[in-house]
Amino acid sequence: MNAQVQAEAVIVGAEIGAGHDGAAELVLTLRYENGATAPVVLDAETGFSLMRNCGAESLADLAGQSWRNLLEGLE
Amino acid sequence: MMFDVLIRNGLVVDGSGEAGFAADVAVKDGRIAQIGRIDGPARQVIDAAGRVVAPGFIDPHTHFDVQLLWDGAARPALSHGVTSIVPGNCSLSLAPLRAADRPAVVGMFQQIEEMPPEAFTTAFDWTWEDFAGYRAAIERNLAINVAPLVGHSVIRQWVMGEAAQARAATPGEIAAMQDLLRECLQAGAVGLSTSFVDVDARGRPVPSRFAQFAELDALAAVLGEFGRMLQIVPEFYDTDLTIARIDQLAELSLRHGVPTTFSPVFDSASTPDNVPRTLARVEEQFARGARVWPQMQTRPIDISFSLLRPSLFFARLPSWIRVLRKPLDERIAALSDAETADRLVADVGPDGGARMMGELIVRGGDAAPTALAGRTLGEIAAERGESPARALITLSLEHGLDVAFLAANRGHDDTGRIGAMLAHPLVHIGASDGGAHLASFATYGDTGYLFSEFVRKAGALSLEQAVRKITADTADIWGFKDRGRLAPGLAADIVVFDPETIARGEERAVFDMPGDGMRYVRDAIGVDTVLVNGAVAYAGGAYTDARAGAVLA
Numbered sequence: 001m002n003a004q005v006q007a008e009a010v011i012v013g014a015e016i017g018a019g020h021d022g023a024a025e026l027v028l029t030l031r032y033e034n035g036a037t038a039p040v041v042l043d044a045e046t047g048f049s050l051m052r053n054c055g056a057e058s059l060a061d062l063a064g065q066s067w068r069n070l071l072e073g074l075e
Numbered sequence: 076m077m078f079d080v081l082i083r084n085g086l087v088v089d090g091s092g093e094a095g096f097a098a099d100v101a102v103k104d105g106r107i108a109q110i111g112r113i114d115g116p117a118r119q120v121i122d123a124a125g126r127v128v129a130p131g132f133i134d135p136h137t138h139f140d141v142q143l144l145w146d147g148a149a150r151p152a153l154s155h156g157v158t159s160i161v162p163g164n165c166s167l168s169l170a171p172l173r174a175a176d177r178p179a180v181v182g183m184f185q186q187i188e189e190m191p192p193e194a195f196t197t198a199f200d201w202t203w204e205d206f207a208g209y210r211a212a213i214e215r216n217l218a219i220n221v222a223p224l225v226g227h228s229v230i231r232q233w234v235m236g237e238a239a240q241a242r243a244a245t246p247g248e249i250a251a252m253q254d255l256l257r258e259c260l261q262a263g264a265v266g267l268s269t270s271f272v273d274v275d276a277r278g279r280p281v282p283s284r285f286a287q288f289a290e291l292d293a294l295a296a297v298l299g300e301f302g303r304m305l306q307i308v309p310e311f312y313d314t315d316l317t318i319a320r321i322d323q324l325a326e327l328s329l330r331h332g333v334p335t336t337f338s339p340v341f342d343s344a345s346t347p348d349n350v351p352r353t354l355a356r357v358e359e360q361f362a363r364g365a366r367v368w369p370q371m372q373t374r375p376i377d378i379s380f381s382l383l384r385p386s387l388f389f390a391r392l393p394s395w396i397r398v399l400r401k402p403l404d405e406r407i408a409a410l411s412d413a414e415t416a417d418r419l420v421a422d423v424g425p426d427g428g429a430r431m432m433g434e435l436i437v438r439g440g441d442a443a444p445t446a447l448a449g450r451t452l453g454e455i456a457a458e459r460g461e462s463p464a465r466a467l468i469t470l471s472l473e474h475g476l477d478v479a480f481l482a483a484n485r486g487h488d489d490t491g492r493i494g495a496m497l498a499h500p501l502v503h504i505g506a507s508d509g510g511a512h513l514a515s516f517a518t519y520g521d522t523g524y525l526f527s528e529f530v531r532k533a534g535a536l537s538l539e540q541a542v543r544k545i546t547a548d549t550a551d552i553w554g555f556k557d558r559g560r561l562a563p564g565l566a567a568d569i570v571v572f573d574p575e576t577i578a579r580g581e582e583r584a585v586f587d588m589p590g591d592g593m594r595y596v597r598d599a600i601g602v603d604t605v606l607v608n609g610a611v612a613y614a615g616g617a618y619t620d621a622r623a624g625a626v627l628a
Contacts, residue, residue, distance in 0.1 A: 014390075015345045016378075016387055016388065016390055017345045017346070017485070017486055018376040018377065018485035018486030018487075019376070019486075020311065020339050020341070020376065021515060022376065022377055022378065022379045022512065022515040023378065023379070023380070023386065023515075024378045024380065024386050024387035024388040024390070024482075024485075025312075025387060026387050027343075027345040027346060038315070039314070039349075040313070041312035041313070041346070044385065044386060044387050047387050047390070048385055048387070048396075048400065051396070052400075057393035058390065058391055058392070058393045058396070059390050059391050060391070
């Protein structure tokens, strides 16, 4: 693993949450290179797009994925 | 003196937060005339023995803008004891709006409120363009009080046309927006709403989201001339961005002397730091002298879905995701294939989905038989001799996949945590979204839930605290000077309710929107009588013909 990859945020958790509009949404936990973690909430369309673009068939498959890879998958 | 109404023998909880006391309440000419032991005659006497007599509840975040044009009671809000509502939130109002811009703004309303198109084409004559015209249109038939906000998006649309959804405003355009906002405030608007989140029917950001901070600052300066409210929807899904918006609101509040409020703010197990961090920053800004009120709803958040669209509810089940991602015809074919269905059922585990799906509720209002509405999938599956997962598939297939399911209490549902948050002195109870999300969930009865869940069940608030939170506190935050309290001389907005039973009913589907449009509602429980400006507007489970509601200035 090179330094650039190590310096990227990584998904360390994925859960299903309840959104304001009553839809299920994807709550990712990102861990940054400095060790800080933060949640990122995605709606269904975005969540499914991310799962598809990084080849994840289930939430469990998202753990360890680079946030950069997920963003590039959205483009 | 002959009183118009005399409410006798009740426990008066006057909105101050002080202990309730036994007294009678007399009403004359729309005002509270006297509180105490009263022997004078009255045209109408209401026996409130065993009941609480309280100020009418105030709902500070609704989207009844359209419904008010054919339903001046904002049903069922009034039946829940709500006597004043604030529509025009989230940057959207029905004025000022040029006729040519109506289709664009109607699309935004349909996106946010899920109002059927017929509501805009068959239910009223659209005769106005300016704010005074909208006010006149709703004033003719009001049974409830209305304190309307004007939407930033429609102000922008009026001044900038199509460019409102394309770019920042020029100095000249900002000045024109200031003039227009001033005109709206003079015509009765109680503030300005804006949004950093909402999208229109095409998925594009609403006009307010193209504004730079200087534009909002200029508009807040006009609000400052009137001491009026700025309401915003921040990026609530991101705590850091929400905190950044709190800081911006604080600057505007301090600079222009205006109150501000933001919503939604909700708690969940997946983001447990969100509310604590948000409230900590609110406390810091209040300590500086800013007024930045976080609005929090009382009700839990449910998840609803059908197999018509992929839902993240199934995101832990790869085989289900693969099937649900298919185009509709292929999805139906796959679900109809016995081998595929067997695999889907097997993948939920040896319990056949009892744990994951057994408590799902069939919602109604869709293609499923009405008799199934409100029942759990586990019950229905048992009757059919199927596992819950199998029943979910077969029931959906039998009705073209148009069967809605609800997973209850999946967010903002930890009563211990939420109760403490609601009791926080800086938390503004609201954010009901009444009149919006019509086909997704019921936005009514949050006040009843406050009493049933957080007063009676959890004891997080006393009866008097809870009443104060949704009456006097709300009136003070918004500057409604003669509302929110029971005291001689104030407006006679009064609710009589049973403190032992007040609650919200079960969610149910009704088809009472124009064009037989469907929405989910909750009936009121334990609310006996509601007076608006001294007139009995609801009693004994029925609305009266009284039309004493007013636009609050």
